[in-house]
Amino acid sequence: MRIAFPFTAIVGQDDMKQAMLIAATDPGIGGVMVFGDRGTGKSTVVRGLAALLPPIETVKACQYHCDPKGGSSMCATGCTHRQDGVLPETGQMATPVVDMPLGATEDRVVGALDLERALTQGEKHFEPGLLARANRGFLYIDEVNLLDDHLVDLLLDVAASGENVVEREGLSVRHPARFVLIGSGNPEEGELRPQLLDRFGLSVDVKTPDDLALRVEVVRRRDRFDRDPAAFAAKQAEEEARVRDQIVAARQRLANVETPDSALEWASRLCMAVGVDGLRGELTLIRAARAVAALAGDTKVEDHHLASIAVMALRHRLRRNPLDETGSSTRIERAMADLFGS
Missing domain, CATH: 1.10.8.80 (Magnesium chelatase subunit I, C-Terminal domain)
Incomplete structure (x- = not known):
């Protein structure tokens, strides 16, 4: 299993890290857009966050990993009706953090008919896409400003409703798709459509550090990690656990924070x-x-x-x-x- 660079070991990008922690505490904020130079740690922060996040409780065997306490937000394929007097069997899984490549087709994003099963068994079966995998987690799009317009429209619809609707090839499927959208991009390569930009709750600009000592520290830490990822991660384990506990405590405390x-x-x-x-x-x-x-x-x-x-x-x-x-x-x-x- 590939080891991600620890979130807590990242230096010099405090605003980006703070925005990610805020989104992890309250997913309803609407996601984070990160604009900045190449090689400034945008993807590294997202992958580090994925390894840092606490696990989530799910309905066992649900392909949309529904929340057992989710009520109306649960899928209708096997979770909702199981609530009628019967508690669903539950389990835990890592918080999903899904990469959406720029070249992804619409079928891969929203899901489609499982052709192999249809041809071999004569059954219509829905094969979930990236939106299903990202439910209750994070959907990360690098170079989001280069995303095709039809996929932008699709994301806008799903982000607004929290539900993915697929009507094609005789299939009619609805499933929950509530995720934190994380986007990154270089503004020199193209602007993001205003409709999608407005959907991001927070926006962060990151720049290449211009402080000599900070640049040296970044290079030193990355070099140590590349030489021995396991040992480097082990040294950060205590700090990672502290921040993970901080997120869990903040989520529990959030509803009781007074807003005068x-x-x-x-x-x-x-x-x-x-x-x-x-x-x-x-x-x-x-x-x-x-x-x-x-x-x-x-x-x-x-x-x-x-x-x-x-x-x-x-x-x-x-x-x-x-x-x-x-x-x-x-x-x-x-x-x-x-x-x-x-």
């Missing part, structure tokens, strides 16, 4: 000041701040929680101003300083 009216007003004033369209910006900002508070062990959303993630929650939602050459991050930081003195 002052926090709602803070978020709305900032969104109005920077000209965010719609209300998705405020909602995401509040949910992300609540997750930050839960990760920190706090019981109430404070201004500093909101300020710490305002840029990554709003930067991709701003209208372009041709008369203002400053970046979206600078505009948000400037607005916070003007409004709140922070």
Whole structure:
């Protein structure tokens, strides 16, 4: 089994790591979009997160790994009706983190008729796709800005409904497809469609480190890992377990984190000041701040929680101003300083 570079051993990309931990704590935030240079650890962070995440409880043998406590979100192929007076047999599995390649066909993504079984046994059987495998986990798309338009439309539909619907070759299948969408890309290679970009809860810009000591440390750690992955991972095991426990505790604490009216007003004033369209910006900002508070062990959303993630929650939602050459991050930081003195 291939060993992933430990999430906790990654240095120099704190914003990206924080965004991933927030999404792991509250999957309803809507995913993370990471823009940045090549070779800055985007894929490494995602693979490290996959190895870090705690396991999930599932209905045993369910091909969509439904949550036994999921209620209406369970699939109708064998999980929902088993709830009628009978508890389903359960098991545990690693949180799914599924890579979606750019060249993936629609059939591979949504699922299709199992032709081999149809030809050899004369049975119509649905072969689940990547969306089924990613249910209750993470779907990772590298170079998402190069994704074909028809797949973008498909992802938008599924992300909005939390359900994958397949109607083809005499098949009619519906199954839950609730996942955290993680996208990465290089903006120099093409822009992401605004409709899809708006679906990402958080957006992070990563850059090649320009600090000599930091670059040396990155290279040192990677070299040690490449020489002996098992030994390097073993040294990080205690820290990995600590962060895993932090995620589990934050998930349990999340529903009880108080969000006072002052926090709602803070978020709305900032969104109005920077000209965010719609209300998705405020909602995401509040949910992300609540997750930050839960990760920190706090019981109430404070201004500093909101300020710490305002840029990554709003930067991709701003209208372009041709008369203002400053970046979206600078505009948000400037607005916070003007409004709140922070």
